[in-house]
Amino acid sequence: MGHGNFGSNGEIVLRVTFGFQADAADLAAWTTCFEHASKMLYHATSGTARIAQVVYANDSTGGTSADAWITEYGWSYFDAQHPGEPEGFFGTDDISMTLSSTAASKPFEVLHEFGHYAFGLGDEYSPTDSRIKCTAKQQQLVAPGVDNPNVEQACIMGARPINNSGYSSTDPVHGWITEFCNEANHLHNPGTSHAIEHGDKSCEEVIQQLYPNVEIARGSPKRDFTAFSAPVWTPADPGSEIVLVANGAEFGPAAGATPSDVIMEAANYFSESASSANDSVELIPYETPVPHLNVPAQPSVAQAVEVAAKTIKRRARQRVTRTIVVFATSSAGLPSMSERAKELARDGIRVVTVGLGQNQATLQALAQETNGAYYEANPSHDVNKVRDDVMSFVDELRLGPPIFKLSSDSITTRKKTVRIDEGARRIKFVLSHPPNAGLRLSAAPINPAARAPGHISVLSNPKRSYQTLTVDQPVPGKWKVEIQGLSDAPFTLTAYSDNPKVRVGVTGAERLYRRGDEVTLHTVVSCPSPVVGLSRAVAKVTSPKGKTKTHRLKKGRGGVHSATFRVKEPGSYEVQVIVRNKGRARPAGLASEDLAAFDAAFKIPKFRRVKRFRVHVV
Numbered sequence: 001m002g003h004g005n006f007g008s009n010g011e012i013v014l015r016v017t018f019g020f021q022a023d024a025a026d027l028a029a030w031t032t033c034f035e036h037a038s039k040m041l042y043h044a045t046s047g048t049a050r051i052a053q054v055v056y057a058n059d060s061t062g063g064t065s066a067d068a069w070i071t072e073y074g075w076s077y078f079d080a081q082h083p084g085e086p087e088g089f090f091g092t093d094d095i096s097m098t099l100s101s102t103a104a105s106k107p108f109e110v111l112h113e114f115g116h117y118a119f120g121l122g123d124e125y126s127p128t129d130s131r132i133k134c135t136a137k138q139q140q141l142v143a144p145g146v147d148n149p150n151v152e153q154a155c156i157m158g159a160r161p162i163n164n165s166g167y168s169s170t171d172p173v174h175g176w177i178t179e180f181c182n183e184a185n186h187l188h189n190p191g192t193s194h195a196i197e198h199g200d201k202s203c204e205e206v207i208q209q210l211y212p213n214v215e216i217a218r219g220s221p222k223r224d225f226t227a228f229s230a231p232v233w234t235p236a237d238p239g240s241e242i243v244l245v246a247n248g249a250e251f252g253p254a255a256g257a258t259p260s261d262v263i264m265e266a267a268n269y270f271s272e273s274a275s276s277a278n279d280s281v282e283l284i285p286y287e288t289p290v291p292h293l294n295v296p297a298q299p300s301v302a303q304a305v306e307v308a309a310k311t312i313k314r315r316a317r318q319r320v321t322r323t324i325v326v327f328a329t330s331s332a333g334l335p336s337m338s339e340r341a342k343e344l345a346r347d348g349i350r351v352v353t354v355g356l357g358q359n360q361a362t363l364q365a366l367a368q369e370t371n372g373a374y375y376e377a378n379p380s381h382d383v384n385k386v387r388d389d390v391m392s393f394v395d396e397l398r399l400g401p402p403i404f405k406l407s408s409d410s411i412t413t414r415k416k417t418v419r420i421d422e423g424a425r426r427i428k429f430v431l432s433h434p435p436n437a438g439l440r441l442s443a444a445p446i447n448p449a450a451r452a453p454g455h456i457s458v459l460s461n462p463k464r465s466y467q468t469l470t471v472d473q474p475v476p477g478k479w480k481v482e483i484q485g486l487s488d489a490p491f492t493l494t495a496y497s498d499n500p501k502v503r504v505g506v507t508g509a510e511r512l513y514r515r516g517d518e519v520t521l522h523t524v525v526s527c528p529s530p531v532v533g534l535s536r537a538v539a540k541v542t543s544p545k546g547k548t549k550t551h552r553l554k555k556g557r558g559g560v561h562s563a564t565f566r567v568k569e570p571g572s573y574e575v576q577v578i579v580r581n582k583g584r585a586r587p588a589g590l591a592s593e594d595l596a597a598f599d600a601a602f603k604i605p606k607f608r609r610v611k612r613f614r615v616h617v618v
Contacts, residue, residue: 530559
């Protein structure tokens with residue numbers, strides 16, 4: 001995400017992933033760094049914003065939830081922006097700022113990159129001229145660490161190229177780089193990335209479009225830190241926590257392709273495919289208890305959601321991914337849950353809602369406000385597909401977007417060749433089909449290396465409507481996946497690669513659109529910082545009536561790839577963002593003379609990813 005959150009009271013929750021095994025010394029250095037960065041932010045906003053909590057995951061286990069990836073190589077970077085829009089990427093799955101391990105001694109660098117990531121600000125210097133391009137008074141340089149109230153403080157977004165010389169590590173707010181520029185002192189310069197994206201708007205004007213309650217300090221900001229407190233560091237355990245909310249009456253014998261079957265099979269899939277060490281799955285019933293389950297039923301679905309949230313939040317330690325899956329039947333009244341949704345989002349809890357009745361608008365809102373997903377399952381819909389989509393959504397939170405997802409009517413053979421990325425920690429193949437279909441899944445490397453293909457585990461039960469094949473530490477390269485059996489039953493085959501080096505984040509699907517609106521999708525592919533030079537980057541959009549159109553994702557600044565389309569009819573538009581690297585991808589913003597050094601330290605793997613989601617239109 002990032003799954004971070006900017007609270008209405010200005011308290012910020014950041015989720016940080018170390019791309020290596022951080023030891024006690026690393027944690028101590030970064031704790032001090034974020035405390036200083038938070039103090040600088042508190043100072044620059046006159047006490048209206050600070051980093052209140054840092055939830056961290058070690059050894060690349062942060063999944064989709066990281067707001068910042070700390071790497072062992074290179075440089076700190078995030079200059080991706082929504083073209084022509086004031087938005088930042090804060091809180092978006094699989095989009096994060098990159099912080100070099102050397103930034104642990106440079107809190108100013110952390111705050112500068114946070115300005116890009118959370119506030120959507122550009123650089124206030126030119127890439128061809130490292131001098132500050134903001135206010136004229138800022139050209140009067142003052143010795144670093146010297147507080148001179150007669151000189152305008154330099155803009156935080158303008159001082160990046162001077163290598164952090166503008167702050168004191170022991171007293172970071174008394175240097176000369178302590179403010180964001182405002183309309184009174186901002187000097188528009190068309191050669192800066194900030195001007196390219198925001199015209200003549202100052203940092204203050206851009207920030208307040210996103211966060212009206214944030215007050216940008218002017219002149220010499222007040223330095224009263226009596227109310228300031230350092231960020232609280234909270235470790236996150238690897239794995240996922242899933243709480244299912246469903247009417248207990250639906251847990252009878254599976255009846256085939258019915259809404260009840262969707263609930264039963266989703267519950268079975270989550271529990272059977274969970275890792276006993278890292279994942280947790282629980283059920284909170286409402287209206288009717290579940291037979292043989294010693295859990296009381298809540299009176300309503302809304303109260304069950306409340307209990308689910310408390311169940312997740314009471315954990316002594318957070319898991320990286322926290323999800324509530326709500327199955328709402330027609331008999332369950334569901335009042336507006338907007339305030340609760342905001343609280344869930346603030347706590348990094350996603351809500352997946354499945355409508356089995358007439359609660360469509362409320363369920364869509366609950367899912368969208370928590371950056372989750374909404375699905376509808378009733379007799380007029382393909383409930384097998386709904387079941388697959390719900391299971392896939394949670395798998396994608398844990399493993400990232402799939403390498404591919406194919407249905408039986410889209411392929412002519414039951415054999416598929418797939419390339420496994422260098423650096424993948426795990427691959428997972430999921431075959432879904434009707435119960436007792438008589439199909440069997442197998443996978444093996446085509447050209448096995450000297451070492452074994454990896455530890456293979458298979459989950460298969462003929463009574464179930466799914467099979468999984470998981471390989472830990474797989475050998476990279478081409479694999480052959482085969483579906484065996486004489487049955488002509490329909491099926492869907494999905495493949496995932498758990499590779500922290502490859503992440504795909506997309507914005508633009510979070511809100512509810514109206515017929516006639518334009519939808520703009522912004523995609524950022526990170527390895528681990530944003531990259532350009534992709535072999536393919538497209539968005540396939542299928543309308544509610546089944547018509548599919550492919551849109552090219554055009555490359556913009558900072559590694560953003562964008563596409564725009566108009567929605568002309570109400571309903572759900574299915575979107576597939578497909579990205580591929582055949583070996584030419586390179587970090588955005590990296591100078592050509594630095595490319596060889598980057599390749600020597602970190603090679604971007606070849607990959608293919610398909611990120612699937614829906615855009616809802618009324």
